[in-house]
Amino acid sequence: MARKFFGTDGVRGTANQYPMTAEVALRIGAAVGRYFRNDGTNRHRVVIGKDTRLSGYMFENALTAGLTSTGMNVFLLGPVPTPAVGLLTNSMRADLGVMISASHNPAEDNGIKFFGPDGFKLSDEAELEIERLIEDGVEPVQATNIGRARRIDDGRFRYIERIKSSLPRAVPLRGVKVVVDCANGAAHRAAPEALWELGAEVIPVGVNPNGLNINKDCGSTQPRLACETVVAHGADVGICLDGDADRVMIIDEKGNVADGDQIMGLLATRWADEGRLNCGVLVATVMSNLGLERHLKDKGLRLERTAVGDRYVVEAMRKGGYNLGGEQSGHIVMTDHATTGDGLMAGLQFLAAMVESGQLASDLVNTFETVPQMLKNVRYAKGQAPLDVNAVKSVIADSELALIGKGRLLIRKSGTEPLIRVMVECEDSALLKTVVDAVVDSITEAVST
Structure with missing residues (x-):
């Protein structure tokens, strides 16, 4: 069956244009509700998060209508990073997690990503079955079985605590000056709060979302503002996230940008030295630089490549029992701590490397020589x-x-x-x-x- 709605990361497109319309979102909600509420009871629950796009309100309501019409109980998290949805789907014992976001795309786009009860993104097989159910149309339950919806106020705080726990307690961030660019997106509150609570001196940018400025002249795909801010404030490092905070770019104290390949190269070699890199393998996509592969080989490690898309990276990691992977674009997946790419968590791992080694960011971001x-x-x-x-x-x-x-x-x-x-x-x-x-x-x- 050919895919009509799903791409490499859920459903995505321009808001209010097919397939990203309120009508289709309602049908999608009803379809996934039917897929996960398969025993007819009202015990099933779904958590829904979103980024800061104006259209997020529309899709949040449409999905809620579709899901509750099939008997699913909906818990609305509001603006939270994509990895928070993966985390909370599992920790809240939900059957389904939904993130409304078009990630690094401009504000006029939006998307819908899905997580299963284990907190990992849905398989191709599950998505194909949901596509079939979308085509079948809405199948509402009896009036007495309609689901309920309510807002959850502490989702962001649960995520912050989980993020903080990924940093070793012996690694103090006091005295570290950090610029964090939140792309006017989902992490505009969580990222600065987490870094400040860990002791860092925080200089936030891209933290004034208005529904239309997400990823605009800021964030991991346009890091110039963050680079200039790092230099202007004499910061030690910059952490540059995208709109839903599942990607990161690191900026050294000189204003130079390090992509996901350099971050993965650093973490893989450090983890291997510490005996933490499972099977001596890093998983990355076909887009990752040949220099990364050569670097790992020189260290006695192996790079396993996948198709483009963080979900394919995660699938390979789970199949092989590996615990570190990602993409050149900045998705860094650490399955010891998270079920999907987490830009802020990867940023904290880089900060830990700085503190533990006593080295400057510029010494750490050039792990290997890239092939042009x-x-x-x-x-x-x-x-x-x-x-x-x-x-x-x-x-x-x-x-x-x-x-x-x-x-x-x-x-x-x-x-x-x-x-x-x-x-x-x-x-x-x-x-x-x-x-x-x-x-x-x-x-x-x-x-x-």
Whole structure:
């Protein structure tokens, strides 16, 4: 069965445009309600969190209507990070967790992510079954079995305590000056509060959400503001989150940005030295830099690659019994502490490395030498299939031939946006640029005709 609603991370799109409409959200709520309330009782519960997008109110209400119409009891958390939903789904013994967020996307987009009762994201098989139920339509229960909905006021505080517990008690943050950029998103209160309670001197930015400014000129995908703030305030480090706080970029005291690969490289080697890295394996996606793989091999460790998407990283981790993984984009998954990527938790692990080693952030963010890598995106319209165009196929084939023994080319459709992502990795910078330009130009021409 072909997917109609679900992408690599739930359902996502422009708010008030199909499929991200209130009507579809109600149908989705009813479908997942039917899927999880499978014994007909009213003991089943679902927790719903959201980020700070204006459209979150609409989807929160629509999902609640769909879920309660099938007999599910709904607990509304309000604005909380995505990892908080995974945590609270499990700790509150809920059957389902729902996060309303489009992560790093602009404010006009929104999305719906799902967590099972164990706090992990749903499997492909579960999503396909829910798609079938969405197509079947709403199947309401009798009036006496309609579910209840109520707000939970302490969800953020539960999450903060869990975050704090992931930092070793012997690691004091007193005297550490930290800039935290919350992208005007879900962690705008939780992140500064957690860092302050742990003793850090906190300089918050991106903490004034208005429903329309999430990820705008701030956050992990646009870290310039955080970089400038770190330098201007003489901070020791910057922690730059995205809109739902499941991603992080680290900024050193000089204002340089370290991506997820560098963070994973640091944590993997430290954990291995401490005997904490299960099986000597780090799990990352095909997008991670070849330099990371070489670095791990030199340390006697192994990189296991997956398809793009943190859910696929987590699936590989669970299958292999590994406890550290993530993505170059900043999803860092530590299954000893969390069920999904947690930007703030990863930031705390970096702070622990700084404190325990006595090193500057700039000494820690350059764990390995990267192989030159270039990523460009080409936007396409609904219904277009530029990768099926013969001229594009020909250019891709020629490019792959040119890179044999010198680098690699990765082309894929984004699972969250209408984009073709073109990534080339090659130590020959001239060839790198030539290949990227050739492939991007061919796709651009295909989508413009």
